[in-house]
Amino acid sequence: MQLPAYATLLTDIRNRVLTITVNRPDALNALSSRTVEDLEHCITAVAEVLHNDDGAWPVRGLIITGAGKAFVAGADIREMAAMSPDDAHDHSSRMHKVTLALEELPVPVIAAVNGYALGGGCELAMACDLIYAASNASFGQPEVGLGLVPGFGGSVRLPRRVGPGLARELLFTGRRLTAAEAREAGLVTAVFNSVDELLEGARSTLDLAARQSPAAIALVKRTLAETEGRRVPEALVTEADAFRAAFATEDKAEGTRAFLAKEPPNFPGR
Structure with missing residues (x-):
């Protein structure tokens, strides 16, 4: 850029x-x-x-x-x-x-x-x-x-x-x-x-x-921001939503595939 x-x-x-x-x-x-x-x-x-x-x-x-x-x-x-x-x-x-x-x-x-x-x-x-x-x-x-x-x-x-x-x-x-x-x-x-x-x-x-999943890092950052100061039960709902969102990413598919194949992942960042 x-x-x-x-x-x-x-x-x-x-x-x-x-x-x-x-x-x-x-x-x-x-x-x-x-x-x-x-x-x-x-x-x-x-x-x-x-x-x-x-x-x-x-x-x-x-x-x-x-x-x-x-x-x-x-x-x-x-x-x-x-x-x-x-x-x-x-x-x-x-x-x-x-x-x-x-x-x-x-x-x-x-x-x-x-x-x-x-x-x-x-x-x-x-x-x-x-x-x-x-x-x-x-x-x-x-x-x-x-x-x-x-x-x-x-x-x-x-x-x-x-x-x-x-x-x-x-x-x-x-x-x-x-x-x-x-x-x-x-x-x-x-x-x-x-x-x-x-x-x-x-x-x-x-x-x-x-070298980690860009999509996962973005979700982690958002989860940390959205849960700060909130009660634990409410914060866990937000975490579960992020967990669900991660399963819809191409990075999750690549990360789990590479792990099972014992290969380094090539994350697309999506």
Whole structure:
């Protein structure tokens, strides 16, 4: 697939893994209005391909990372200082569209966090399926120290990631978590010694996922999203519906055929 050149993003597709790099290193990759606009366009373009291409996807996984010494250090405070309340609401709503679009992609998405993931950066990472971190990474929601509140999903997603107690503490105090602390809290899935190892680890996971059934992964992602926070009996009904849907796919026929024939499957993605 072809993506345009963006003012604040770099994109690279290798082995059906798309890497999106937020590229404002002089500003520690802060999420300006232009960056949010670029992210919205890029993720929307990917979503249109994946949702309309009937499984023959050029992308089977995404990595989101940051250039230089940070993942994303937060929102662009200099820009936000001049915003009116209505401007702020529009900015928040636009970034919500980005994070929801990320969550709704039918392929795995990994945030590869190097350095700071604060405020909007932590919120962007939490919209991804998995968060991998370099050992120098730090996470936090420091908005209250600026007289602000999270605007890109932090007050919603952080309790679901780390539990309500720790989330309240972090949101009330602005305290940062190291990579090791974030791993212990369940926010981060894996910690790596260097940025190179971090990106290699993310690509390795997505390469492994790319060998599985795309149709099944899409169903798993949808089931996880639809059952979160629901009572177990209701959630199990949704799971049973997904199980039934899997049996109608060409991937199920190929996967079971290959297993019985003791051959590697060649999933069509439908």
